Amino acid sequence: MLRFKTINTLFAVLLVVLLVLHYFYVLPVGFVFVLVLGWLLITVMGSAFIRWNYHFNSLHHSKATEENHIAITFDDGPHPVYTPKVLRLLTEYNAKATFFCIGKNIEAYPVLFNQIINHGHTVGNHTYSHSNGFGFFSTKKVEEELRRTNAIAEKVSGKRLKMYRPAFGVTNPNIKKALQVLRLTPIGWSKRSFDTTQLSEKKLVARVTHNLKKGDIILLHDTSDKTIAVLERLLLFLKSKNMQAVTVNQLLSIQPYE
Template identity: 35%
Template structure:
């Protein structure tokens, strides 16, 4: 029998590898760098955390006081119950005011910066609509205007090519919830998070960009919305002027509502989906847009997206 002895200073027989030398070679190789925590960190925030709005904290404190009073003096329970009811009524009433900032940060006008001194933002809600949105895009292209489209996630999923077209033409896409439920303003935090986050994922998957802004369905909300938006890194955006074009069938009246008192830094609201139709069946937004653009420019103003205004 022939045996082979190995040591680390001599080669192996022909065709064989010295295992001792191979082991040393492997052990002496530098270790690959370990992944850094930052490599797996969440995306950098786009909006600063501002904490809960004062109204949220005040509501919690008020409810705690009412419950404590009820426990300490149960005989006065009607008064404590009335106090809780009154608090709910105040919060609900504020939530019915879309332009209020009492429930948290809310863009009702563009930031007051030098670059926004001659700017207005055109926002278009409830789309995409396979019939109206392409016509709106063509009108905006013809006039060289960029707009902000607040899109509904479920509708966007049905028209992915149209969503890509909106972005390809230079417009911004923002979050208008996943299904635009009518009970949005009475939804609890978990439901709000699910509804808004679903739209975030839907719109980002279709456009390649995460929305920066959120607009509540019909502008209605509750005290729980702002903490949810902070968690999801979104900023609420309302409007300065709206044309009520979902129910007004006269394009001239829609236009007048938008331009009466028009000023720099205004945020204007129209709709592509859900748009009312005139007497001939034509969506009023298609007649309003060219005249609105002409009026805005005649007053020395220019159009920007909300994202452009944020970065100005």
């Protein structure tokens, strides 16, 4: 498996070898540039694709699930329009889910945040600002974002969040350090719907239900009507397959709160 440290060591050794060859045997310097470009490409992809576990391990699914269980996760809420619709549907189909909330949204909609918990679902940290530049934040700034969100969540609900869902699925050494300091568990996914893109409802449902198996973790966003429609069709599908949606912490047998 590709790991940041292993790749760095490998590329550093190769770089020294190429530089020596360049010095003694007049190897074109272009080889060095190709090597550096290769390192950059692997590192950018490793940072963008959370499932590579390039910088640190995230929990993407449960291998140990014996029951016919899966977990549905919602990122980016709470949202005043869509989160209540999601809650209604989950109640109607007797399903439990996990909501990875943005700190500033918890601050804006504290009652909704507590409603999620009171409905028997669990909540996790999804940064304070969900800034597009989050992947370039310093360790200190990442720590501030995560600490601030946890403080707001605790003030609003009394819960000390232990689960973290990386914003945009981005990982890097700064986020790794911040998670270690705050003792947060990174939660990934095995089924990404891409429900925030232009993909049609039909395609989204197909993406999520294709080869869906027990132990899978589904990523959705409680931020659009399209997702609400996808969710209803997903819940009908689960019912037809006798599958039960549980919280991600139940699926993974971990503690959601301290």
